Amino acid sequence: MTTSGPRACFILFFLHVVIFLSLLFYNSFLTHRALQSHPNSAHGDIRILVWHWPFGRSYSLDGNKCLKMYNISRCLLTDDRADFSAADVVVFHHYELSRGLSSVPLHLNRPTSQHWVWMSLEPPVNNVNLTQLNGLFNWTMSYRRDADISIPYGKTMLGGDNLSFPAAPNRSCFASWVVSKYKPHQTRAAFYQRLKKHVPIEVYGRWNKKPLPDKKLLPTISNCLFYLSFENSEKKDYISEKLWRNAFQAGAVPVVLGPNKATYEAMTPPHSFIHVADFNSPADLATYLKVLSVDRQAYEKYLEWHNTYRIKTYSDWRERLCQICVKYPSLPARKVYYNLDSWVNS
Ligand SMILES: *[C@@H]1O[C@H](CO)[C@@H](O)[C@H](O)[C@H]1NC(C)=O
Ligand SMILES: *[C@@H]1O[C@H](CO)[C@@H](O)[C@H](O)[C@H]1NC(C)=O
Ligand SMILES: *[C@@H]1O[C@H](CO)[C@@H](O)[C@H](O)[C@H]1NC(C)=O
Ligand SMILES: *[C@@H]1O[C@H](CO)[C@@H](O)[C@H](O)[C@H]1NC(C)=O
Ligand SMILES: *[C@@H]1O[C@H](CO)[C@@H](O)[C@H](O)[C@H]1NC(C)=O
Numbered sequence: 152m153t154t155s156g157p158r159a160c161f162i163l164f165f166l167h168v169v170i171f172l173s174l175l176f177y178n179s180f181l182t183h184r185a186l187q188s189h190p191n192s193a194h195g196d197i198r199i200l201v202w203h204w205p206f207g208r209s210y211s212l213d214g215n216k217c218l219k220m221y222n223i224s225r226c227l228l229t230d231d232r233a234d235f236s237a238a239d240v241v242v243f244h245h246y247e248l249s250r251g252l253s254s255v256p257l258h259l260n261r262p263t264s265q266h267w268v269w270m271s272l273e274p275p276v277n278n279v280n281l282t283q284l285n286g287l288f289n290w291t292m293s294y295r296r297d298a299d300i301s302i303p304y305g306k307t308m309l310g311g312d313n314l315s316f317p318a319a320p321n322r323s324c325f326a327s328w329v330v331s332k333y334k335p336h337q338t339r340a341a342f343y344q345r346l347k348k349h350v351p352i353e354v355y356g357r358w359n360k361k362p363l364p365d366k367k368l369l370p371t372i373s374n375c376l377f378y379l380s381f382e383n384s385e386k387k388d389y390i391s392e393k394l395w396r397n398a399f400q401a402g403a404v405p406v407v408l409g410p411n412k413a414t415y416e417a418m419t420p421p422h423s424f425i426h427v428a429d430f431n432s433p434a435d436l437a438t439y440l441k442v443l444s445v446d447r448q449a450y451e452k453y454l455e456w457h458n459t460y461r462i463k464t465y466s467d468w469r470e471r472l473c474q475i476c477v478k479y480p481s482l483p484a485r486k487v488y489y490n491l492d493s494w495v496n497s
Contacts, residue, residue, distance in 0.1 A: 196225045197476045200238035201468075203253040204230065205270075206246060210469050217473035226476030228469060235259055240475055242292070245271035249280040255287055266482070268292050268300065268475065269491060274384035281492040288488045292475070295388045296417075299486070300478050302471045303388070305395025305464045307420050312461035316373040316402030319450050324375035325351045326406070326440070329368070329397060332383065333358035339381035339408050342433055349437030352379065372401035376444055380424070382409035387497070390418060392464065399423070399462045404443075404453040406436070420456035 204210070209230065217226035235241065235256065247253035255267070270292040271278055290299035333340055346352065355361045355371065363371055372378050378401065380394040390409055398405035405424045407415055412426045430436040443450045465471055488494055 196227050197240065197479050198227050198229065198234065198238045199472060199475055200232070200234050200241045201228065201230045201472060202232070202241055202243050202256075203247050205244040205468055207252075210467065212469070216469050217476060220467075221470055221473050223473045223476055226473055228472055232256075236262060238265060240266050240268055240290075240479075242268045242270050242472065242475070243288075245269060245273070245278055248284065249278065255284070266290055269488065271495075272302070272304070274382075274386045274389045275496050276384055276386075278495050281495055284491050286487060286489045286491075288491060289486050290482060291488065291491075291494065292471075294390070297388075299482055300475055302465065302474055303418065304391050305399070305462050307418065308461050308463050309459070310461050311458045314400065314402055314457055319376060319447050322374050322376050324353050324371075325444065326377040326379060327353040327355065327372055327375040327403070328379035328381065329356040329363060329372075329393075330354065330359070330381075331357040331362075334383075337383060338385060339379075339383065342381065342408060342427060343379065345433035346379075346437060349434055350440055368397065369401045372397055372403050375401075375403050376450065377425075377440055378403035378405050380405040380407045380409070382407075385409055388414055388418075390415065394419070394424070395462050395464050400464075402454060402457070404450070406440070420460040420462075422452060423456045425453075 212228045212230055215226075216228055217223040229238070236259075243253075243255060248255065261267075266289040267287060268290045269284065269288040272294055292298055292300040292302060294303045295301060296303070328343065335341075343352070353375065355363045378398040380398045382389055382391060382393060385408070388410055390407075394405055394407060394409075397403075399419075406427060407424045408427045409415075412428055415424055415426060425436070425439070427433075427436060430439065443453075
């Protein structure tokens with residue numbers, strides 16, 4: 152560019168633009184081809200289209216995420232709606248549909264072998280405006296064990312977890328509870344009000360104007376003997392991160408209020424929780440907790456499972472979506488939720 156001046160400069164610039172654009176087109180051509188190269192999914196990849204991201208937060212899908220991040224092969228995720236007709240599965244997160252922030256593409260020609268998935272990790276009370284969706288979906292995806300694709304907030308796995316937390320006598324807090332949306336009419340609120348008359352409970356979270364930053368959450372709870380894993384909704388199988396993360400990962404013994412005891416027993420490690428329904432009153436529960444707090448052996452029995460089991464939690468929507476491929480071969484080929492409304496509320 153030393154002698155020929157502005158003209159050469161312009162040509163060079165032009166060349167750069169051309170190269171850049173070619174790369175761009177080639178790249179999108181490759182992505183598109185990847186999605187369309189297996190017309191018969193029975194022998195190829197499973198193509199999953201996320202119609203919209205839950206709560207407006209998108210994740211990168213560049214590269215083969217299911218394989219690279221979770222070692223799940225033949226599973227392609229896309230959020231490009233142009234891939235609709237090539238998708239084997241289209242996933243719709245309920246929140247946006249219910250609020251009119253997104254809608255199902257009834258105007259598009261839906262391939263006969265394509266399955267639509269209704270996805271929500273919310274308890275029934277938060278799944279509003281369901282009747283308009285009756286007869287549209289083939290599969291459900293929720294924390295419930297009877298969903299077609301069941302993605303609970305946590306799972307009990309074999310193999311010790313190697314977590315370390317303060318020994319019982321070193322813990323300076325008896326019990327804690329983190330709550331952001333306290334509503335006096337909730338069962339858990341009434342229970343807390345009666346329980347706190349008998350044992351000290353440290354309360355954190357937005358309700359109490361003592362929010363805990365992520366980094367402080369587990370260390371704070373670890374310092375307590377007990378944690379109140381009280382669900383805001385006592386519905387079938389609804390066990391949230393209040394148990395899986397807050398209590399189990401912190402090594403506090405959870406006092407649980409939520410679905411019935413049989414549900415907890417089926418999903419959690421043995422001898423890992425104290426269910427409020429086992430006691431006639433909050434006062435009786437308090438008596439039991441006080442006994443445990445001074446009987447180190449009996450207390451530590453509730454932590455023994457950490458040697459044999461560990462808890463798996465999901466924090467990334469991509470991991471949940473990749474699970475569709477794991478379940479895919481065993482999902483019912485022909486199914487329609489004519490009454491999604493009553494399924495959700497059952
Ligand atoms: C990935 O999955 C395959 C089976 O699908 C398995 O053989 C392999 O050991 C796994 N790799 C890792 C790193 O887990
Ligand atoms: C349910 O849908 C109606 C319209 O279809 C809308 O007016 C209403 O706001 C929706 N409910 C919620 C909680 O968004
Ligand atoms: C568990 O902890 C021990 C010692 O702290 C360590 O040697 C071992 O690698 C850990 N195991 C796992 C699975 O993290
Ligand atoms: C308990 O506290 C004592 C005294 O501060 C300390 O030496 C010990 O390492 C602690 N043990 C555990 C398991 O935290
Ligand atoms: C999926 O649901 C739609 C809508 O009800 C239905 O027309 C279609 O036959 C179903 N597909 C399969 C494979 O069951």
